[in-house]
Amino acid sequence: xxxxxxxxxxxxxxxxxxxxxxxxxxxxxxxxxxxxxxxxxxxxxxxxxxxxxxxxxxxxxxxxxxxxxxxxxxxxxxxxxxxxxxxxxxxxxxxxxxxxxxxxxxxxxxxxxxxxxxxxxxxxxxxxxxxxxxxxxxxxxxxxxxxxxxxxxxxxxxxxxxxxxxxxxxxxxxxxxxxxxxxxxxxxxxxxxxxxxxxxxxxxxxxxxxxxxxxxxxxxxxxxxxxxxxxxxxxxxxxxxxxxxxxxxxxxxxxxxxxxxxxxxxxxxxxxxxxx
Ligand code: ADP
Ligand code: MG
Numbered sequence: 001x002x003x004x005x006x007x008x009x010x011x012x013x014x015x016x017x018x019x020x021x022x023x024x025x026x027x028x029x030x031x032x033x034x035x036x037x038x039x040x041x042x043x044x045x046x047x048x049x050x051x052x053x054x055x056x057x058x059x060x061x062x063x064x065x066x067x068x069x070x071x072x073x074x075x076x077x078x079x080x081x082x083x084x085x086x087x088x089x090x091x092x093x094x095x096x097x098x099x100x101x102x103x104x105x106x107x108x109x110x111x112x113x114x115x116x117x118x119x120x121x122x123x124x125x126x127x128x129x130x131x132x133x134x135x136x137x138x139x140x141x142x143x144x145x146x147x148x149x150x151x152x153x154x155x156x157x158x159x160x161x162x163x164x165x166x167x168x169x170x171x172x173x174x175x176x177x178x179x180x181x182x183x184x185x186x187x188x189x190x191x192x193x194x195x196x197x198x199x200x201x202x203x204x205x206x207x208x209x210x211x212x213x214x215x216x217x218x219x220x221x222x223x224x225x226x227x228x229x230x231x232x233x234x235x236x237x238x239x240x241x242x243x244x245x246x247x248x249x250x251x252x253x254x255x256x257x258x259x260x261x262x263x264x265x266x267x268x269x270x271x272x273x274x275x276x
Contacts, residue, residue, distance in 0.1 A: 004032075004119040006177070006244050007136045009126035010148030011158035015182035016040075018214055019148060019237060020123035021048040022223040026241040028079035029225075032118035036081055039100050039136060041088025045123040048223045049077035057087020058103040070110040078226070082117070100124075101135045114141065126162045134165050137174045144177040144247060146205060146240075149196070151181070151189030153265045156196055163200055163255035170252040177247055178205040180240065184214065192264075199264060201254040206240040208233055 008020045017040070024036040025048075038045025043057040058073045075083045086103035107114075114120050122136045126147065136142040145166050149155040159179065166176045181193040181204055190207075197204050209232055217227035225234040256264060 005142035007122035007142035007145045009162045011155045014148040017045045022225040022237040024121045025223045025225045027119045034081045035117040035120045036083045037122045038085040039124040043085035043087040046083035050075045051221045057085040059087035059099045137169045146177045148180045151192040160255045163253040167252045175250040176253045178203045182208040184210045208236045
């Protein structure tokens with residue numbers, strides 16, 4: 001298991017790639033050798049790290065040629081960060097989760113040693129935690145999982161599901177590092193995030209504000225930490241990096257049962273009524 005393997009899971013659109021790429025950049029700033037692995041079939045996780053050209057995904061290369069070597073799937077990013085995109089099958093054909101497990105098999109076959117990096121950052125789609133999407137934790141790649149949430153019901157549904165997977169793999173050494181509150185869709189449900197953390201025996205690692213500069217950084221194919229290094233978002237990501245490097249032992253999360261999650265999400269008035 002990569003002791004410093006950090007998987008960022010979360011609902012689609014919750015800011016995983018934005019935060020994961022900025023996190024890799026912050027780790028590199030600390031002088032660490034970083035491997036960044038995008039495990040989303042969209043294969044867009046390392047766009048901000050590899051600024052030129054298209055990154056060939058492992059599945060894309062594997063489907064198009066039989067002569068696969070490590071250099072065809074490892075891209076050199078800024079600050080010496082090595083980037084890999086798992087990619088996925090043709091849209092509408094095949095199973096995306098399977099693409100992720102195949103990617104890890106291929107990396108091993110190609111002799112890519114995850115252990116030769118100081119940190120490995122995984123950016124993983126978390127709307128579904130089928131066997132394939134659980135590979136980074138199930139097969140002992142990522143030791144720690146952090147989940148991006150905005151506080152909306154859908155983001156917490158996804159987080160709760162991810163926690164169920166983390167809990168299942170706790171005995172294999174997987175730990176929930178905590179939640180990353182990212183409020184780019186608004187602050188309306190922000191107060192739910194610490195309450196959800198408390199209810200599930202987790203914690204909030206860091207709060208990331210809405211930041212219009214994030215889109216500008218994205219358009220310029222750079223991370224927010226490199227675009228506005230003194231801004232609040234960059235500060236939050238650097239704080240996240242330092243917190244992740246200092247994690248002690250962590251208890252298994254306690255995901256909510258479906259009814260308890262519904263009660264948690266119910267507006268206060270409805271909650272009182274159901275309690276009667
Ligand atoms: P995911 O990888 O979870 O699907 P992304 O990182 O691609 O999500 O983010 C989705 C969109 O939200 C992107 O357009 C991104 O620029 C924007 N975004 C994410 N975080 C923030 C933020 N803190 N402030 C402003 N926009 C953000
Ligand atoms: Mg993404």
